[in-house]
Amino acid sequence: MTGQEQDPQLAQAQREHWQHTYSAHPGMYGEQPSDPADHAADVFRTAGARDVLELGAGHGRDALYFARSGFTVQATDFSAVGLGQLTHAARTQGLGDRVATVTHDVREPLPLADSSVDAVFAHMLLCMALSTAEIHALVGEVRRVLRPGGTFVYTVRHTGDAHYGTGTAHGDDIFENGGFAVHFFDRDLVNALADGWILNDVHAFEEGDLPRRLWRITQTLPR
Numbered sequence: 001m002t003g004q005e006q007d008p009q010l011a012q013a014q015r016e017h018w019q020h021t022y023s024a025h026p027g028m029y030g031e032q033p034s035d036p037a038d039h040a041a042d043v044f045r046t047a048g049a050r051d052v053l054e055l056g057a058g059h060g061r062d063a064l065y066f067a068r069s070g071f072t073v074q075a076t077d078f079s080a081v082g083l084g085q086l087t088h089a090a091r092t093q094g095l096g097d098r099v100a101t102v103t104h105d106v107r108e109p110l111p112l113a114d115s116s117v118d119a120v121f122a123h124m125l126l127c128m129a130l131s132t133a134e135i136h137a138l139v140g141e142v143r144r145v146l147r148p149g150g151t152f153v154y155t156v157r158h159t160g161d162a163h164y165g166t167g168t169a170h171g172d173d174i175f176e177n178g179g180f181a182v183h184f185f186d187r188d189l190v191n192a193l194a195d196g197w198i199l200n201d202v203h204a205f206e207e208g209d210l211p212r213r214l215w216r217i218t219q220t221l222p223r
């Protein structure tokens with residue numbers, strides 16, 4: 001496959017895999033926010049943001065943290081099971097009025113109006129089983145829904161990760177291990193996605209036991 005082609009069977013299989021994974025392991029990422037969410041909350045606050053769109057929110061460790069930090073949060077994911085766990089936790093924690101969830105596949109246009117959010121966050125979402133063309137289209141959608149001057153913080157596993165080049169190859173730098181398909185980013189892709197944006201920061205970090213090797217990218221729309 002090239003970056004222009006899509007594999008609907010892989011996408012459907014991944015959706016089912018994530019649904020099953022969240023059912024079998026509720027709250028699998030824990031209750032603590034990720035380090036990138038901690039960083040993003042500071043960046044968003046400094047920029048004066050009040051509302052955050054989170055893509056690929058899963059069961060909501062980070063969406064709940066943004067809500068606790070005072071932001072209004074719209075959380076999306078293609079797993080209704082994960083979002084159900086998020087909604088339940090939000091209600092339990094008295095955050096129900098600050099967090100809205102929408103089941104949504106990021107291969108489709110975002111269900112939001114132009115220039116309607118202050119900030120967008122996506123931890124380990126752009127590096128899912130998305131073709132290069134789909135990733136470009138998604139970042140175009142993020143650009144459309146962000147207000148001028150808005151901030152986008154996203155993280156991706158990159159080609160320095162131990163799983164890069166291992167397992168089942170699906171083309172377009174997508175490799176599947178243990179049922180999870182990941183698109184490993186190189187720096188050229190990060191730079192291409194920042195075209196027309198202000199690229200503020202590319203920060204390398206690790207998460208988990210593997211460890212996953214990731215980049216945290218912060219980019220801002222010109223005013």
Ligand SMILES: C[S@@+](CC[C@H](N)C(=O)[O-])C[C@H]1O[C@@H](n2cnc3c(N)ncnc32)[C@H](O)[C@@H]1O
Binds near residue numbers: 018057060
């Ligand atoms: C690695 S998990 C990260 C979850 C969450 N960001 C976190 O760090 O706790 C990736 C998430 O992306 C979601 N996802 C994968 N492909 C997606 C797609 N095409 N559209 C929407 N969500 C997707 C999965 O359901 C999963 O919740």
